[in-house]
Amino acid sequence: METRSLRDDEVMKRKLLIIGWDGASFIALDGLIERGCLPTLARLRANGFSAPLNSTLPPVSAPAWTSFITGKNPGKHGIFQFYEVNPWSPKALGRGQRTHMAVPGVVVNSRSIGEAKFWELMSAAGLRLALINLPMTYPPAPINGLMITGMLTPPGARQFTYPPELAEALPPYEIDLNPREKDFSSPDAQFLRRIRDVLAKRTRVALELFRRERWDCFVVIFTETDRLQHRYWHIVDPRCDASEWAHIEADVVDVYRQLDRALAELVRLAGDEYDVLVLSDHGFGPAAIKRLNFSALAERLQLFVSTGGWERNVRRAFNRISSSKRRIYKYLTPLVPERFLHRAEAGLKTLARRGVKAKLIKLHDYIGGVWINTTEHPGGVIEPGPPYEALRTQLMNRLAAVRDPATGKPIIIDVRRREDVYHGPYTTAAPDIIFILDDEYGIETGGRSSELILRIPQKNQGTHRREGILIMSGRAVRPNVQMARANPTAPGIEDVTATMLYLADVPLPEDLDGRVIEEALDEDFLRRRPIRRCSSSRRPSPDVASEVWESAEEEAEIRERLRELGYLE
Numbered sequence: 115m116e117t118r119s120l121r122d123d124e125v126m127k128r129k130l131l132i133i134g135w136d137g138a139s140f141i142a143l144d145g146l147i148e149r150g151c152l153p154t155l156a157r158l159r160a161n162g163f164s165a166p167l168n169s170t171l172p173p174v175s176a177p178a179w180t181s182f183i184t185g186k187n188p189g190k191h192g193i194f195q196f197y198e199v200n201p202w203s204p205k206a207l208g209r210g211q212r213t214h215m216a217v218p219g220v221v222v223n224s225r226s227i228g229e230a231k232f233w234e235l236m237s238a239a240g241l242r243l244a245l246i247n248l249p250m251t252y253p254p255a256p257i258n259g260l261m262i263t264g265m266l267t268p269p270g271a272r273q274f275t276y277p278p279e280l281a282e283a284l285p286p287y288e289i290d291l292n293p294r295e296k297d298f299s300s301p302d303a304q305f306l307r308r309i310r311d312v313l314a315k316r317t318r319v320a321l322e323l324f325r326r327e328r329w330d331c332f333v334v335i336f337t338e339t340d341r342l343q344h345r346y347w348h349i350v351d352p353r354c355d356a357s358e359w360a361h362i363e364a365d366v367v368d369v370y371r372q373l374d375r376a377l378a379e380l381v382r383l384a385g386d387e388y389d390v391l392v393l394s395d396h397g398f399g400p401a402a403i404k405r406l407n408f409s410a411l412a413e414r415l416q417l418f419v420s421t422g423g424w425e426r427n428v429r430r431a432f433n434r435i436s437s438s439k440r441r442i443y444k445y446l447t448p449l450v451p452e453r454f455l456h457r458a459e460a461g462l463k464t465l466a467r468r469g470v471k472a473k474l475i476k477l478h479d480y481i482g483g484v485w486i487n488t489t490e491h492p493g494g495v496i497e498p499g500p501p502y503e504a505l506r507t508q509l510m511n512r513l514a515a516v517r518d519p520a521t522g523k524p525i526i527i528d529v530r531r532r533e534d535v536y537h538g539p540y541t542t543a544a545p546d547i548i549f550i551l552d553d554e555y556g557i558e559t560g561g562r563s564s565e566l567i568l569r570i571p572q573k574n575q576g577t578h579r580r581e582g583i584l585i586m587s588g589r590a591v592r593p594n595v596q597m598a599r600a601n602p603t604a605p606g607i608e609d610v611t612a613t614m615l616y617l618a619d620v621p622l623p624e625d626l627d628g629r630v631i632e633e634a635l636d637e638d639f640l641r642r643r644p645i646r647r648c649s650s651s652r653r654p655s656p657d658v659a660s661e662v663w664e665s666a667e668e669e670a671e672i673r674e675r676l677r678e679l680g681y682l683e
C-alpha cells in the first residue's frame with residue numbers, strides 16, 4: 115500500500131513553467147486577444163483558468179515580486195518599495211528634523227528579504243530550478259539549478275548568475291534597458307527597437323536554458339511589458355484616445371506579438387508534463403495629470419509645530435506678509451525671480467518650525483503614507499500611546515476630508531491604519547497611515563506652490579494598478595474558468611506561491627500568507643493530493659538596512675537607475 119501511494123505522489127508531482135509579464139493587465143490583453151495578436155495566451159486562457167491577480171500595496175515590482183518569492187505580505191517580508199521607506203532609518207536620506215517629507219532610504223536587494231524564498235523550499239526538497247530575470251534576486255545565491263538575476267542588478271555587475279560561470283557561457287544577454295533609455299526621451303523607433311532587442315535576447319537565453327534539462331520549476335520574467343506600458347499605455351488601453359499615437363501603434367502591438375511567440379516556444383517545449391502559469395506583479399492604468407501637492411497637504415494636515423520666542427515672531431511676520439503676499443509678489447516679481455521668492459518663503463517657514471508631528475511619504479504615484487513623529491525618533495514630538503492614537507485618528511479624518519477645490523470631489527478614496535493593511539513583524543516598518551488617491555490624481559512631492567492641486571504633465575503615459583493577471587493551464591488546472599475583473603474574491607500574488615509549492619508537491623510552511631488557489635485546480639487532482647503543511651519557514655530577521663550593498667558606488671548607481679525609472683524624485 116505504502117509503495118503504491120508513494121508512486122502516486124510521484125506521478126502527481128507537477129512540473130512548473132512560470133512566465134511573468136511584468137505589469138500585464140487584462141484591460142490591455144483582452145483587446146489584443148480579441149484582435150488575434152496573442153494566440154498562445156488566448157489558447158492558454160481558453161483551456162485553463164484565468165483571474166485578476168491582486169498585487170501588494172503599493173503595487174510596485176519590489177514588494178509584489180517579493181510577495182511572489184515568499185508567499186507572504188510585506189508585513190512579513192519587509193519590502194515595501196525599491197528602497198527602505200522608514201525615514202528614521204540610519205541610512206535614510208534625511209532632509210532634517212523639520213521637514214514634512216520622508217525621503218527614501220537604502221535601496222533593497224535579495225539579502226533584504228526577511229523570509230524563506232520559494233526556491234529555497236524547492237531546492238531543499240531536491241527540485242531542480244531555473245530562475246531568469248526575477249526582480250529582487252540580486253545578488254545571486256546558491257540554488258539547486260541556476261539563476262540569472264533581474265531588476266535592481268547594478269549596471270555592469272559581473273556576478274549576476276548562479277553558478278557564477280553561467281554568465282560567461284550565455285549568448286548575448288541584457289538584464290534591462292539602460293537608465294537613459296528608460297527616461298523615455300529617446301525617439302520612439304529607437305526605444306521600440308531596443309525593447310525588441312532586449313526581449314529577443316532574453317527569449318533566446320530562456321529557450322536555451324529550458325532545453326538543458328527537464329526542470330521541476332522554470333521561471334522567466336519579461337519586464338518589457340512594464341517598460342513599454344509606462345511609455346505607451348494609451349495605445350493599448352481601449353478607454354484612452356490614442357489617435358495621436360496611430361503612427362506607432364502597430365510597432366507597439368508587435369512587441370506583444372513577440373512576447374506571445376516567446377510564450378508559444380516555451381509552452382511547446384514544455385509539453386504536457388508541465389503546468390503553465392502566466393502572471394503579472396501588478397496591473398496598469400493611465401497616469402494622472404492632476405497632482406496632489408504634498409507641501410500644501412502638509413499645511414492642511416497641520417503637521418508643523420511652531421516655535422516659541424523670536425522664531426514665533428518670524429512666523430507671525432511671515433503670516434502677515436502672507437496675507438498680502440500676492441500684492442508683494444506682483445510688486446517684486448519684475449525685480450526678483452518668483453522662484454527665489456518661493457524659496458525665501460519656504461526658508462522662513464522652516465525657520466518658524468520646531469518640528470513636525472508627522473512626515474508624508476510617496477509610496478507610489480497615487481499611494482501615500484504618513485509617518486507619525488513620535489518621541490521614539492530623534493527630534494520626535496508626539497508621545498507614544500494615546501497621544502499617538504489620537505493624532506493618527508485626527509490625521510486619517512483630515513486626509514479623508516481632502517477635496518479638490520475645483521470640483522469639490524474627495525481626492526483620497528481610502529485611508530487605512532498600517533496594521534489593517536499589513537501583518538507580521540515588519541508592519542512597524544511601514545508608515546503609520548496608508549492612503550490611496552482617486553485614479554484621477556497623482557502625488558507631487560517637489561511642488562513649492564501653496565496650491566493643493568497642481569497640473570503637471572506626466573512623463574509617463576501609464577502607471578501601475580493593483581489588478582494584474584493570472585492565467586493557468588495544464589493537467590492539474592480546471593479548464594474553462596474565467597474569473598471576471600474587479601472580483602472581490604480574486605487571488606493575490608502570494609497565493610500563486612502557495613499554489614506553486616502545492617503543485618510541485620512541497621509542503622506549505624504554516625506561516626505562509628498565500629493560499630492554494632483551489633478554484634483554479636482540477637477537483638480530482640485536489641482530492642487525490644491533499645495539501646501538505648509543515649512548520650514555519652521563518653528565519654532570523656535580517657535588518658533591512660544592513661550591509662546589503664558592496665560599495666557606495668554600487669548603491670549610487672542603483673539610485674541613479676531608480677531616478678531614471680521615476681521611483682526616486
Ligand SMILES: [Zn+2]
Nearest residue numbers: 137340344578
Ligand atoms: Zn513599472
